Amino acid sequence: MNVDLSIVDRDARLFDCCHTVFIVDESGSMAELIAGISRLECAKDAFGRLIGVKIRAYPQDVVAVVSFSDSAIIRHAGAVVGTGHQALLKCMEDVQPDQYTAIGLGLSMARRVLFRLVGRNAGRRTRSQVILLTDGENNRSPDPVEIAAELKEDGVWIDAIGIGNGQDLDATCLRTIASTRPDGTPSYQFIDNPEQLRNYLAELAQHYLMPL
16 A cells, blocks of 8 residues: 655645654663763653644644664654653653664664554645654664655655764764755754754754645
8 A cells, every 4th residue: 555655735735733753763872971961861851842842832743753773663653742742751761772773774663653654644634754863873774875765755854863972973874864955955953962952853843844
């Protein structure tokens, strides 16, 4: 069954809800500190800010959570934020630093999650978004650039975030993974400050018009 992951009213540029999959790195380096807080705890805190914005402004949106290290795990397969926000926040408690950085597996798992979510909401005008957060470089198959290309062909918008000190980060890969904004720049951001990360996730929670 083929499902268009960008079911959108292309004339009115409106959508009923946004399907967001938050993909978070749980490799061992995510235990390292940013301003006295582990990178992973910064990510969890910023995710809470994203959920807070959606509760107030977009309670009809659906959010899912995927984590990855040497494998990818669906932490939550998707909940309507207005009624399921507590379960979404709780599922992040189980995300703990592990070993490797299988970004491609995380993206592939997110694609599976979105396929199910959009199929469940067939007939509604939806937007599909992936928010990828990592502090490292992919070191497992499959190739994340190839999986990201498939997602973008499906109509999924990808926001990529690099955090940490930047030394072990493959920024070139993340820029390629990210979707391209109307001005030609990738939707990629490097962040090394907890408050900046919270603010950026709050911004990504907003509904805004994208090139279709």
